[in-house]
Amino acid sequence: MDIAQNFFELFSIEPQFDVDTQQLSERYRALQREYHPDRHAHKGDREQRMAVQATAHLNQAYQTLKEPLQRAQYLLHLQGIETGEDNRRQLPGSFLMQQMELRESLFEVGNKSDPFAALEALEVEARQLETTGFSDFKAAFSSMDFALAEVCVRKLQFVSKLLKEIEAAEDRLDEED
Amino acid sequence: MALLQIAEPGLSLDPHQRKIAVGIDLGTTNSLVASVRNGVAETLAGADGEHILPSVVHYSSDSAPIVGRLAEAKATADPYNTIQSIKRLMGRSASDALQLGDHLPYKFAPSEGGMPYLQTAAGDLSPVQISAEILRSLVTRAEARLGAELEGAVITVPAYFDDAQRQATKDAAQIAGLKVLRLLNEPTAAAVAYGLDQQDKGVVAVYDLGGGTFDISVLRLTQGVFEVLATGGDSALGGDDFDHVLAEWMMECSTYHAYDASSSRELLALARSVKEQLTSTREVSVRLPLSGETLNISRDQFNSLIQPLVSKTIRACRRAVKDAGIELGDIQDVVMVGGSTRVPLVQTKVGDFFGRAPHIDIDPDRVVAVGAALQADILAGNKPDSALLLLDVLPLSLGLETMGGLVEKVIHRNTAIPVARAQEFTTYQDGQTAMLVHVLQGERELVDHCRSLARFELRGIPPMAAGAAKIRVAFQVDADGLLNVSAKELSTGVESAVQVKPSYGLSDNEITRMLQESYSKAAEDRESRSLREQQVEAERLVGALRSAIAADGEALLSDQELKDLEAEINVLISLSEGTSAAAIEAGVDHLAQVSDFFASRRMDRSIQSALQGQRVDQLDKERG
Numbered sequence: 001m002d003i004a005q006n007f008f009e010l011f012s013i014e015p016q017f018d019v020d021t022q023q024l025s026e027r028y029r030a031l032q033r034e035y036h037p038d039r040h041a042h043k044g045d046r047e048q049r050m051a052v053q054a055t056a057h058l059n060q061a062y063q064t065l066k067e068p069l070q071r072a073q074y075l076l077h078l079q080g081i082e083t084g085e086d087n088r089r090q091l092p093g094s095f096l097m098q099q100m101e102l103r104e105s106l107f108e109v110g111n112k113s114d115p116f117a118a119l120e121a122l123e124v125e126a127r128q129l130e131t132t133g134f135s136d137f138k139a140a141f142s143s144m145d146f147a148l149a150e151v152c153v154r155k156l157q158f159v160s161k162l163l164k165e166i167e168a169a170e171d172r173l174d175e176e177d
Numbered sequence: 178m179a180l181l182q183i184a185e186p187g188l189s190l191d192p193h194q195r196k197i198a199v200g201i202d203l204g205t206t207n208s209l210v211a212s213v214r215n216g217v218a219e220t221l222a223g224a225d226g227e228h229i230l231p232s233v234v235h236y237s238s239d240s241a242p243i244v245g246r247l248a249e250a251k252a253t254a255d256p257y258n259t260i261q262s263i264k265r266l267m268g269r270s271a272s273d274a275l276q277l278g279d280h281l282p283y284k285f286a287p288s289e290g291g292m293p294y295l296q297t298a299a300g301d302l303s304p305v306q307i308s309a310e311i312l313r314s315l316v317t318r319a320e321a322r323l324g325a326e327l328e329g330a331v332i333t334v335p336a337y338f339d340d341a342q343r344q345a346t347k348d349a350a351q352i353a354g355l356k357v358l359r360l361l362n363e364p365t366a367a368a369v370a371y372g373l374d375q376q377d378k379g380v381v382a383v384y385d386l387g388g389g390t391f392d393i394s395v396l397r398l399t400q401g402v403f404e405v406l407a408t409g410g411d412s413a414l415g416g417d418d419f420d421h422v423l424a425e426w427m428m429e430c431s432t433y434h435a436y437d438a439s440s441s442r443e444l445l446a447l448a449r450s451v452k453e454q455l456t457s458t459r460e461v462s463v464r465l466p467l468s469g470e471t472l473n474i475s476r477d478q479f480n481s482l483i484q485p486l487v488s489k490t491i492r493a494c495r496r497a498v499k500d501a502g503i504e505l506g507d508i509q510d511v512v513m514v515g516g517s518t519r520v521p522l523v524q525t526k527v528g529d530f531f532g533r534a535p536h537i538d539i540d541p542d543r544v545v546a547v548g549a550a551l552q553a554d555i556l557a558g559n560k561p562d563s564a565l566l567l568l569d570v571l572p573l574s575l576g577l578e579t580m581g582g583l584v585e586k587v588i589h590r591n592t593a594i595p596v597a598r599a600q601e602f603t604t605y606q607d608g609q610t611a612m613l614v615h616v617l618q619g620e621r622e623l624v625d626h627c628r629s630l631a632r633f634e635l636r637g638i639p640p641m642a643a644g645a646a647k648i649r650v651a652f653q654v655d656a657d658g659l660l661n662v663s664a665k666e667l668s669t670g671v672e673s674a675v676q677v678k679p680s681y682g683l684s685d686n687e688i689t690r691m692l693q694e695s696y697s698k699a700a701e702d703r704e705s706r707s708l709r710e711q712q713v714e715a716e717r718l719v720g721a722l723r724s725a726i727a728a729d730g731e732a733l734l735s736d737q738e739l740k741d742l743e744a745e746i747n748v749l750i751s752l753s754e755g756t757s758a759a760a761i762e763a764g765v766d767h768l769a770q771v772s773d774f775f776a777s778r779r780m781d782r783s784i785q786s787a788l789q790g791q792r793v794d795q796l797d798k799e800r801g
Binding site: 032 | 399402404593595655
C-alpha cells in the first residue's frame with residue numbers, strides 16, 4: 001500500500017464531498033482482504049508489522065471519508081487549510097449567539113417536565129443546522145470558495161460538539177432512569 | 178524397538194500435517210478448548226469426558242494445583258484455596274479487586290504494586306498466574322486429544338475488556354507457555370461460529386451474557402467479512418451477579434446471620450442452582466444451609482431481583498445500536514451467547530428490545546470456543562483461501578491526561594483496529610524540561626473516572642517558553658486491541674516509548690520470573706514424581722528381599738552372604754531417604770544385581786522341591 005497516496009486516491013474515488021458510501025465500503029473491504037494482518041498471520045514479523053501499519057492507515061482513511069465532517073475537514077486539509085481546534089478564527093456573532101442559546105437549553109433539560117422530549121427537540125434543531133451546514137459547505141467547496149468552506153466546517157464543528165453533548169445528556173438521563 | 182505412532186481415527190499422519198491451533202474460551206465460570214478437525218470445529222473433552230472445564234483452581238501446599246470439576250468440589254470445604262471467577266480480577270487494581278471481590282471469599286495479600294495478589298496455600302498468586310493454570314490445563318487437554326504440540330491459540334476475551342484486561346490475558350498465556358495467535362472478542366467469535374458467514378449480507382447483534390461479563394456487538398456481514406460496527410457492555414456484570422443478588426436476598430430472608438466464607442460459598446452455590454432451576458420451573462423450594470429454614474422462591478421474585486441488572490444490559494444495547502449508526506429495524510438477527518442467556522427474563526427483555534425472537538438454538542456455552550477455533554485454523558495458515566475476515570473495533574476510548582485532571586481523547590471508542598493516531602501537546606510552563614504522559618481508557622471526562630493504563634516521562638525537552646515545545650504522542654493499537662504509546666519532542670527528536678504495561682499489570686520482569694518459576698516448578702514436579710517412584714521401587718525390592726531372607730535365608734545363604742546382603746539392603750534404605758531419584762535408581766539396580774545369586778538359588782530350589790516329592794497329577798492340578 002502506498003501510504004503517500006491521499007485517502008481519495010487510496011479508494012480510487014473523486015476528491016469531492018459527495019461520496020458513494022456503498023462503493024467506499026466495498027473498496028474498504030477489498031483492501032482489508034488484501035492487507036489485514038490476519039491475511040499475513042503465518043508470515044514473518046516484518047510482514048506482520050507492515051500489515052498492521054497498512055491497515056491502520058486504511059482504517060483511518062476509511063473513517064475519515066465515511067464521516068461527513070471529517071471528510072469535509074480532509075478536503076480542506078488537501079487544500080492546505082487546517083481546521084483543527086487551535087484555529088480560532090472568529091465566527092459570525094449571530095451564529096455564536098445561537099450556539100450559546102442551544103447550549104443553555106441543553107443545561108436546562110433536566111428541569112423540564114419531559115426531559116427526553118426536550119432533548120429530542122434540541123437534537124432535531126441541531127440536526128437541521130448540520131444538514132444546512134453540509135449543503136453550504138458542498139456549494140462553497142465545489143465553487144472553490146475555500147474561505148467560505150472553512151467557515152462552514154468550523155460551524156459544523158460546533159454543531160457536532162453540541163450533538164455529542166446532547167447524546168451524553170441522553171446517556172445520563174438513561175442512567176438515572 | 179521402534180515406537181509405533183498410533184493416530185486417532187480420522188487424524189491424518191501426513192508429514193505435511195496441518196498445524197495444530199486451537200480456540201480457547203477462557204470464561205469466568207467455565208472454559209473450553211476447541212479445534213478444527215476434518216473441516217469441523219468442535220470442542221474437546223477432557224479425560225473425564227466433559228467438554229466444559231469449570232474455571233476453578235484449587236491450591237494446596239504440597240501438590241500441584243487442581244483445575245476444574247475436582248477443584249470446584251473443594252469450594253465449600255476449602256474456600257480460600259479454591260479460586261473461582263478469577264477472570265473478574267484480571268487486569269484490575271488491588272483496590273478494584275477489593276470492591277469486586279467483596280462478596281467473593283478471596284484473601285488478598287498486601288502487595289507493593291497495584292496488582293492484587295491472592296493468598297493461597299501455594300503462596301501469594303496473581304490473577305494472571307491463576308488464569309495461566311486454567312490455560313495450562315486446557316493446553317494439556319488439547320495436546321492429549323490432538324496428539325501433537327500446539328502451534329498456538331486464539332484466546333477469546335470480552336469485547337468490552339480494556340487494555341489492562343487484555344494484556345493480563347496475554348500475559349497469562351505467556352506464563353502458560355502458550356503462543357497467542359490472536360485475542361478475539363467473544364461476540365465476534367460467536368458470530369463466526371453461528372455460521373453467520375453463510376449468510377451473504379446483513380446486520381446482526383450478538384448479546385453475550387457470561388458468568389462475569391456482558392458484551393453487545395453489532396456486526397455487518399458481507400461475504401465472509403465480519404465488520405464490527407459497534408460494541409458495548411460491562412466487564413463486571415454477569416450471571417455471577419444474579420447469583421449474588423439472590424444469595425443476598427436469601428440471607429436477608431434467613432434468621433441466621435453469621436455466614437462465614439465456607440457457608441456463603443454454600444449459599445452462593447445454592448443460589449446458582451435455584452437460578453438454574455427457575456429457567457424451567459416457576460417456583461423452587463430450598464433448605465438454607467446452617468439455619469435449615471425452608472424458603473420458596475418464585476421466578477417472579479427472582480425476576481424482580483435481577484431486573485435492574487438486565488435493564489443495564491438493555492441500556493448498553495441501545496447505545497451500541499446508536500454507535501453503530503443504524504436503526505433497530507436494520508438488525509436482521511439477534512444471537513444469544515453465554516450461559517446466562519438461559520435466564521428467561523433475559524430472553525424476554527432482549528426479544529422485546531430488538532423486536533424479534535433471539536437465536537438460542539446453539540449451545541451458548543460452546544459457541545465462543547468454536548468460533549475461536551475457526552479463526553485459529555485460518556491464522557495457523559491451514560485455510561489460505563478462506564473468505565473469513567474479522568474486522569473489530571476498540572471498545573473504550575483512549576486518551577491522555579491534560580491540565581486540570583481532564584482526559585483528552587486520542588482514539589474514540591468503536592474505532593476500527595488496528596489503528597494509529599497521534600496528537601500534539603505542548604508544555605505549560607517556561608523552561609519545562611520533562612513531561613508526564615498519562616495514558617487513560619474510558620468514556621468519562623475526568624482522569625479519576627477513567628482507567629489509568631500507564632504513566633511514563635518524556636525527559637530532555639530543551640528549555641523553551643511555555644507552549645513552544647511540540648510533543649507528539651502516538652498511539653498504536655494492534656489487531657489484538659493492545660496499545661503501544663510513544664512520545665517525541667519534535668524540535669529535538671527526544672523520544673520515549675512504552676509498550677503500555679498497565680499500571681495494574683505485570684512488568685516484563687515479573688512475567689519472566691513467573692515463567693521461570695513455572696518452568697522450575699514443572700521440573701520440580703517431575704523431579705518429585707520420579708523421586709517418589711524410585712522410593713516405591715526401592716521399598717518394593719527391600720521388602721521382597723527381606724521376606725525372601727525370612728523364608729529361605731538360613732537354608733540358602735552362608736553367614737557371610739547373609740551379612741553382606743543385609744549391608745547392601747541398608748545402603749539402599751539410607752539412599753532412599755535422600756532426595757536424589759537417580760541415586761536411588763542406581764541403588765535399586767545395584768541391589769538387584771548383588772542379590773541376583775540369591776534369587777537364582779531360590780528359583781532352583783523351588784523348582785527342585787516342586788519336582789521332587791510331588792506327583793505329576795498334583796503339579797498339573799496346580800498349573801490348571
